[in-house]
Amino acid sequence: MVSRFSGIGSRLVAAMVLVVVSGGLAAWLVAPAVGPGVFRQHLERAAHEPGSLAAHALEAFASASTVTLAVALGASVMTSLVISLVMSRRVGSSLGGMSAVAAQVASGRFDVRVVQPRIGSEFDELADAINGMAGRLGRNEEMRRRLMADIAHELRTPVATIAGYLDALEEGVEELTPATTDVLRAQASRLTRLADDLSAVARAESGAMPLDLVPVHPGELVEVAAHAVRAQYASGAVRLTTHVQHGVAPVAADRDRFGQVLGNLLDNALRHTPAGGEVRLTAQRCGNGVRFTVADSGEGIEAEHLPHVFERFYRVDSARDRGHGGSGIGLAIVRALVVAHGGAVSAFSAGAGRGATFVVDLPARAARHRWPALAGPHHP
CATH class of the missing domain: 3.30.565.10 (Histidine kinase-like ATPase, C-terminal domain)
Incomplete structure (x- = not known):
């Protein structure tokens, strides 16, 4: 059974959470590394430049926050781009593969199969559906070929018998005796029975038989x-x-x-x-x-x-x-x-x-x- 948390939607949410976490982690790592140095520089400048200590402190805080925010935003953007690139390539590759297999199935290649992409339960189910469809179409095609071959065989014997007797009658080799008539009638009945059976099963299977x-x-x-x-x-x-x-x-x-x-x-x-x-x-x-x-x-x-x-x-x-x-x-x-x-x-x-x-x-x-x-x- 496929977990409801393994779908593509859940993975996209997880990717967004990863983007936010990467930004927060970058901010958490950059803030203690950048903040104290920037603050120290402004305090040193406060001793030689005009302005109050509070003003320089505020400027130092603003500078450290700007650098931290810029680095965190950059980390989030990079993470988002990487995840988007990976996801788009995997989704595109999977859809391309499914499209190619579907095109081959449409052209009569029923032996091809889609490899499960493993990027979400929806895609895996779609791959299974395409593979199942190809398998069923392949079996139906095999049954159709066998059906045509068997119909041809069933028709060949009575038709050949009737044609042979007619040729013999025309050439005078055979006479139209009661026995000959029985043979011809039996072969004609066989053809009629086959036609009736085919008609009956076709109408019953299609739902057309009330x-x-x-x-x-x-x-x-x-x-x-x-x-x-x-x-x-x-x-x-x-x-x-x-x-x-x-x-x-x-x-x-x-x-x-x-x-x-x-x-x-x-x-x-x-x-x-x-x-x-x-x-x-x-x-x-x-x-x-x-x-x-x-x-x-x-x-x-x-x-x-x-x-x-x-x-x-x-x-x-x-x-x-x-x-x-x-x-x-x-x-x-x-x-x-x-x-x-x-x-x-x-x-x-x-x-x-x-x-x-x-x-x-x-x-x-x-x-x-x-x-x-x-x-x-x-x-x-």
């Missing part, structure tokens, strides 16, 4: 979400179980959007749970709110990946996850929508092969219709 919040019992949300995916779970030979704690309070939720949250979590769990595994969807009281949990017995997540699983296009294993068919932004949509509901989402896992648990906490409260999404999520 929510129609109404009181909903958690059991209804759990049952609807489970019913929507039971056929997929059955075809994948993965068991899905649900449990809703008795007496759990209603939550204010947009049925469609929160259904999308649970749907994305259940889809994610199914993709990473092998045949014979189990996924459990529960709702229970948690403090003044309700906790929804999706726990699977699947592949699990290593500890270093957990902080990043809600980032767009982040994949624990790129090749494996692309093979599972996910767009890579389902969990980013989950976080954006949960935050828009005023809740929080987190992920837990004991490690590879030991399953993963996703927890969504929502406050229990009365509904107000047409609440807007307040804000998007904050990235690491």
Whole structure:
């Protein structure tokens, strides 16, 4: 914690005190050194020149005081000039360095950093703010590049497949059979899903997605979400179980959007749970709110990946996850929508092969219709 006495204002006050002290110290040192000699000279002159002793004494006092004051004032001025020069050079150098770093950050150099000037807490905090800004911009730029690369990859496969089949149809190598139509339709659906997911996460994170919040019992949300995916779970030979704690309070939720949250979590769990595994969807009281949990017995997540699983296009294993068919932004949509509901989402896992648990906490409260999404999520 920065002391309130370490600011630039406190240092300027200390500098002024130093100027006054230096003047007083100079006067204190000069007065006994100059005063007696000047007084003695005037007394000696009094014996040979006309005028009373009192007049010469007053003249001696005035002369000694003038010399003392002049020396003290000179010392104060010199001290003030030295301090001003040092302070101005340090402040100017610090501001110049910060300005140069800010200019480099503005030009796209996010690896540069400002060295703390140590001339006041305000300057140190400004340096920390500039460094923090550069770090965040650097991370955002890295995420943007990765986002563009992943979007390009996601688009390349279906576009190449569609283009290849069209070329084959034109050249007569392939016929328009039901199987060919299914392939083309599947790739077109993949492109549509990617576009819809990108649009959803962008609108949710920007706060442009309005929510129609109404009181909903958690059991209804759990049952609807489970019913929507039971056929997929059955075809994948993965068991899905649900449990809703008795007496759990209603939550204010947009049925469609929160259904999308649970749907994305259940889809994610199914993709990473092998045949014979189990996924459990529960709702229970948690403090003044309700906790929804999706726990699977699947592949699990290593500890270093957990902080990043809600980032767009982040994949624990790129090749494996692309093979599972996910767009890579389902969990980013989950976080954006949960935050828009005023809740929080987190992920837990004991490690590879030991399953993963996703927890969504929502406050229990009365509904107000047409609440807007307040804000998007904050990235690491």
